[in-house]
Amino acid sequence: xxxxxxxxxxxxxxxxxxxxxxxxxxxxxxxxxxxxxxxxxxxxxxxxxxxxxxxxxxxxxxxxxxxxxxxxxxxxxxxxxxxxxxxxxxxxxxxxxxxxxxxxxxxxxxxx
Amino acid sequence: xxxxxxxxxxxxxxxxxxxxxxxxxxxxxxxxxxxxxxxxxxxxxxxxxxxxxxxxxxxxxxxxxxxxxxxxxxxxxxxxxxxxxxxxxxxxxxxxxxxxxxxxxxxxxxxxxxxxxxxxxxxxxxxxxxxxxxxxxxxxxxxxxxxxxx
Amino acid sequence: xxxxxxxxxxxxxxxxxxxxxxxxxxxxxxxxxxxxxxxxxxxxxxxxxxxxxxxxxxxxxxxxxxxxxxxxxxxxxxxxxxxxxxxxxxxxxxxxxxxxxxxxxxxxxxxxxxxxxxxxxxxxxxxxxxxxxxxxxxxxxxxxxxxxxxxxxxxxxxxxxxxxxxxxxxxxxxxxxxxxxxxxxxxxxxxxxxxxxxxxxxxxxxxxxxxxxxxxxxxxxxxxxxxxxxxxxxxxxxxxxxxxxxxxxxxxxxxxxxxxxxxxxxxxxxxxxxxxxxxxxxxxxxxxxxxxxxxxxxxxxxxxxxxxxxxxxxxxxxxxxxxxxxxxxxxxxxxxxxxxxxxxxxxxxxxxxxxxxxxxxxxxxxxxxxxxxxxxxxxxxxxxxxxxxxxxxxxxxxxxxxxxxxxxxxxxxxxxxxxxxxxxxxxxxxxxxxxxxxxxxxxxxxxxxxxxxxxxxxxxxxxxxxxxxxxxxxxxxxxxxxxxxxxxxxxxxxxxxxxxxxx
Numbered sequence: 009x010x011x012x013x014x015x016x017x018x019x020x021x022x023x024x025x026x027x028x029x030x031x032x033x034x035x036x037x038x039x040x041x042x043x044x045x046x047x048x049x050x051x052x053x054x055x056x057x058x059x060x061x062x063x064x065x066x067x068x069x070x071x072x073x074x075x076x077x078x079x080x081x082x083x084x085x086x087x088x089x090x091x092x093x094x095x096x097x098x099x100x101x102x103x104x105x106x107x108x109x110x111x112x113x114x115x116x117x118x119x120x
Numbered sequence: 121x122x123x124x125x126x127x128x129x130x131x132x133x134x135x136x137x138x139x140x141x142x143x144x145x146x147x148x149x150x151x152x153x154x155x156x157x158x159x160x161x162x163x164x165x166x167x168x169x170x171x172x173x174x175x176x177x178x179x180x181x182x183x184x185x186x187x188x189x190x191x192x193x194x195x196x197x198x199x200x201x202x203x204x205x206x207x208x209x210x211x212x213x214x215x216x217x218x219x220x221x222x223x224x225x226x227x228x229x230x231x232x233x234x235x236x237x238x239x240x241x242x243x244x245x246x247x248x249x250x251x252x253x254x255x256x257x258x259x260x261x262x263x264x265x266x267x268x269x270x
Numbered sequence: 271x272x273x274x275x276x277x278x279x280x281x282x283x284x285x286x287x288x289x290x291x292x293x294x295x296x297x298x299x300x301x302x303x304x305x306x307x308x309x310x311x312x313x314x315x316x317x318x319x320x321x322x323x324x325x326x327x328x329x330x331x332x333x334x335x336x337x338x339x340x341x342x343x344x345x346x347x348x349x350x351x352x353x354x355x356x357x358x359x360x361x362x363x364x365x366x367x368x369x370x371x372x373x374x375x376x377x378x379x380x381x382x383x384x385x386x387x388x389x390x391x392x393x394x395x396x397x398x399x400x401x402x403x404x405x406x407x408x409x410x411x412x413x414x415x416x417x418x419x420x421x422x423x424x425x426x427x428x429x430x431x432x433x434x435x436x437x438x439x440x441x442x443x444x445x446x447x448x449x450x451x452x453x454x455x456x457x458x459x460x461x462x463x464x465x466x467x468x469x470x471x472x473x474x475x476x477x478x479x480x481x482x483x484x485x486x487x488x489x490x491x492x493x494x495x496x497x498x499x500x501x502x503x504x505x506x507x508x509x510x511x512x513x514x515x516x517x518x519x520x521x522x523x524x525x526x527x528x529x530x531x532x533x534x535x536x537x538x539x540x541x542x543x544x545x546x547x548x549x550x551x552x553x554x555x556x557x558x559x560x561x562x563x564x565x566x567x568x569x570x571x572x573x574x575x576x577x578x579x580x581x582x583x584x585x586x587x588x589x590x591x592x593x594x595x596x597x598x599x600x601x602x603x604x605x606x607x608x609x610x611x612x613x614x615x616x617x618x619x620x621x622x623x624x625x626x627x628x629x630x631x632x633x634x635x636x637x638x639x640x641x642x643x644x645x646x647x648x649x650x651x652x653x654x655x656x657x658x659x660x661x662x663x664x665x666x667x668x669x670x671x672x673x674x675x676x677x678x679x680x681x682x683x684x685x686x687x688x689x690x691x692x693x694x695x696x697x698x699x700x701x702x703x704x705x706x707x708x709x710x711x712x713x714x715x716x717x718x719x720x721x722x723x724x725x726x727x728x729x730x731x732x733x734x735x736x737x738x739x740x741x742x743x744x745x746x747x748x749x750x751x752x753x754x755x756x757x758x759x760x761x762x763x764x765x766x767x768x769x770x771x772x773x
Contacts, residue, residue: 019450026443032435039442046449053457063159066229078456081405085449087163087248088412092442094255095419098262099435105266106428115432192298199295206288212337218280219337 011052018045032100032110039096043089047082054078127181137179144172152245156234162244169245170252182260191257194250201246208239275325278318279334279347282357282400283410285311285318286393290386297382304385305372311389312365315396319357326354327749333402333771341402341772342466348402348768351753356399356531358750359607362734363522363614364392369727370618371515373720374625378513384424391417391519395527402768404452404462404540411448411495411528415441418524422512430511437508444494444501451487454480468540468765477544485547488536489554496529498588499558502581506565509580510573510630514621517573521580522614526606530587539757539764543594551592556683559585563690567697572620572630572705575697576613582690583609583656589687590671591758593678600755601670607751608663608738612652615731619649622720622728623705632701637710641717644725646706648732653698655735658691663738670742 022042026035054075062076100110107115128134145168152165177185212220226233289311297304325332326349334347368388375381394414401407419441423434456462458480459470471481490501497505505525509517537543537551562581569575587609590602622645623638624630639646655662658669668691675684719725741747757764 019446023443026439035439039439042443042446046446046453049450050453050456053453061159064228077462078453083163084405084409088409088416090252091416092412092419092438094259095416096435096438096442098259099419099423099431099438101259101262101266102423102426103431103435105262106431196295199291202291203288203295206284206291210284213277215338217335217338218284221337 012049015045015049015052018042018048021045030112032103032112035112036093036096036100040089040093043085047085047089050078050082050085127183129179133179137175141172141176144175145169148172148245148249152241153238154231155241156237157229157231162241163248165241166245166248167252169249170256173253174256177256177260182257182264186257189253191254194254194257197246197250198254201243201248201250204246205240205243208236208243212236275329276332276334276349278322278325279332279349279400280336281318282315282396283393285314286389286396290389290393293382293389294386297386301381304382308368308371308385308388309365312361312368312392315357315361315392316365319354319361322349323354323358323750325349326351326753331767331771333768335772341463341769342461345406346402346463346465346768346772347400348464348771349400350757350764350767351755352531352534352757353399355603355607355750355754356527357396359610360392360395360399360523360527363519363610366618366727366731367515367518367522367614369730370518370621370724372723374515374621374724375513377625378424384421384513387417387421387424388516388519390414391421391524395524398527399531402464404455404464404467404536406462407532407535408445408448408452411532412445414524414528415445415495418516418520421516422508422520424513424516425511429507433504433507433511437504440494440501440504444491446491447487447494448491451484451491454484454487458484464535464540465765465768468542468762469769471541472762472765481541485537485541488533488541489547489550492529492533492536493554496525496533496584496588497558497581498529498554498584499561499581500554502558502562505581506574506577509577509617510571514573514617514624517576517620518614518617521577521617522610525580525584526587526610530584530591530606534591534758538761540762542762548592548594551588552680552683555585555588555592556686557585558582559589559690560686563693563697567693567700570632572623572632572701573617575632575701576616576620579656579694579697580609580613582694583613585690586668586671586687589683590674593674593680594759595674595678596755596759597670597677598674599758600751601667601674603754603758604741604751605664605667605671607741608655608667608735611731611734611738612655612664615648615652615728615735616656618724618728618731619645619652622724625720625724626717627714632704634711635705635714636708637706638714638717639706640710641714642719644719644728648728649706650702651732651735653702655738657695657698659695661736661739663735663741666739666742 019042022038022045025038025041029035029038056074059072059074062073064070104110148165148168151160151168152162155161155165173185173189209219212218212222215222221235223235225235289307293304293307332349335341336345336347375384378384391414394410394417397410398407398414401410419434419438422437423430459467461467461470494501509521512520537547559582562578562585566575566578566582569578587602587606590598590605620630626642627635655664658665672684672687675687741751
């Protein structure tokens with residue numbers, strides 16, 4: 009249970025970072041932290057006490073494995089996160105090229 | 121005097137890179153080809169393959185690495201990996217279902233087993249390896265452009 | 271086996287993805303290929319989606335087992351009335367948009383990138399609608415979303431990048447909430463298949479606190495994707511900044527398939543609606559309708575006005591669907607279809623105006639009706655339709671929503687719906703007055719009508735706007751609209767129907 013609460017705290021830290029920070033790079037880091045908190049939570053769900061890695065190997069009986077499905081899912085989620093992060097960073101660099109700053113309070117072409 | 125014009129890092133780094141980069145590439149290929157019988161697979165193997173090229177770029181500068189794997193070749197590999205994956209999935213229709221594992225499964229824990237899964241791993245590793253390298257190159261070239269304008 | 275009607279289902283994903291990857295390999299060298307590929311892929315998708323409507327009417331719910339693995343274990347693709355309705359809507363708009371892009375995208379340098387991303391986004395949307403697996407839904411949703419971030423930033427101008435960044439960050443947070451909800455749902459039910467999940471939840475009986483948490487996360491996540499009012503801040507920036515065909519896609523179908531469809535599917539068919547969720551949806555819908563309408567009327571940028579109007583119309587749709595009565599759901603879905611058609615037509619009109627005059631500011635236009643008769647008349651049809659002028663499609667769906675609200679005894683919401691409808695009429699009269707009628711400005715004398723493909727796609731959408739009301743006529747609506755409404759009205763019976771359809 010304590011681990012789940014730590015996950016929630018990590019997620020909240022990420023959200024806080026997204027909402028409160030003014031630097032674009034820090035916002036991106038916030039997105040990454042929140043994302044990893046969710047991934048961690050998902051992997052923890054599949055854990056069982058004293059379970060071993062879900063790998064089928066020769067001359068070994070399958071017993072007491074952790075749930076392999078969340079691990080597969082988290083791998084997919086990480087790949088998706090990679091794509092999003094790469095795109096966010098590329099956009100951030102373009103923004104720096106155009107505006108010359110990373111401060112979101114100075115970047116406001118759009119209003120209303 | 122000539123050191124200023126030399127691209128990349130110091131001699132020590134370059135020498136070590138020359139020794140290790142091939143090994144890293146080989147290790148990546150090992151991981152991706154054994155994905156169906158041990159931990160690893162297309163994504164992990166592809167990342168390691170991409171890292172070997174990124175390693176080269178960090179040590180020798182972008183020209184050397186881009187000579188080994190030009191940008192448009194990398195993006196060709198990326199798209200062809202995706203097409204290959206889709207093609208393998210479509211071939212499943214020969215057995216009646218999309219994504220059907222239509223090849224013979226073979227014996228477990230052999231290199232040539234598990235039907236289409238090793239083939240899928242190879243396709244994924246093309247996509248991931250070339251994709252990751254292209255992302256890195258795109259970001260690096262973007263910084264160069266920004267630097268030039270200043 | 272090959273003549274099995276279920277075999278068409280995976281092609282909703284295969285065709286756009288294959289098109290996108292082929293374009294990204296050879297599109298750089300062969301200049302003509304991206305256009306042809308875009309048209310062919312969307313035309314193919316449109317025809318198989320119409321075919322799927324027929325199949326659903328003939329055979330009922332169809333389930334495709336990917337790789338031959340049976341549903342609770344393997345990934346299933348489900349084609350029922352609601353899915354058939356959505357694929358037709360998506361691919362109809364996509365086809366018109368692809369037709370429009372042939373001429374419109376000439377002024378951008380890398381057309382092939384546009385088409386590759388466009389088809390990728392289309393594949394993601396079709397995937398979201400077709401899949402029967404919760405995590406698969408998330409993956410397709412992210413494919414569509416990541417492609418749309420890149421498309422919003424396509425022009426790489428200052429404001430486009432800013433809008434894209436805002437959109438990308440907010441939408442990723444939405445996705446994280448969805449993933450979190452899926453994680454909790456998986457730990458609670460130990461399955462990812464929607465039908466199986468619904469079965470497990472029925473067996474568990476009484477809704478618990480965990481389900482409440484899941485519901486809150488889903489409302490936040492899908493609410494962010496569909497821009498319901500407290501979560502709408504990204505939409506008025508992102509939709510106007512994209513190139514016009516993409517604005518049409520985003521406003522026309524993306525927020526609906528990623529937001530409304532996923533919300534409906536999860537809440538009606540998997541989790542099951544309760545009184546609390548109904549009242550939350552009604553409140554959010556009414557709030558979006560009112561706030562979007564009021565903010566829209568003050569805008570002078572044509573596309574920004576349309577974007578705010580989208581928020582308002584999404585409010586109508588949610589209001590109709592959330593009622594939960596058969597008439598309310600029918601009206602909501604009907605309005606969803608109509609809104610896809612006329613809002614994408616309006617965005618294409620704005621693109622045509624920008625193409626010819628080079629501006630989107632209504633204050634700098636005027637008297638363009640004589641110069642651009644086709645753009646002007648299609649814009650008039652779309653505006654009248656969205657404002658609810660009788661013979662056009664928008665009138666019937668709004669009327670149905672209001673009747674459904676009155677029938678359900680929600681008089682307050684009904685009054686607001688009427689008031690916002692009048693406000694909508696006012697804002698579109700403003701567009702017509704400043705854009706197309708009035709005095710012709712000096713510098714607009716050289717303005718010419720847009721090229722042929724742009725005209726064709728606008729005329730096609732305008733025709734659908736005019737005959738849209740016919741969908742209500744018995745035979746037509748029975749095949750297209752009623753099966754979709756039935757799926758939602760039956761609620762968690764979806765599980766039994768889907769499981770029975772697996773051979």
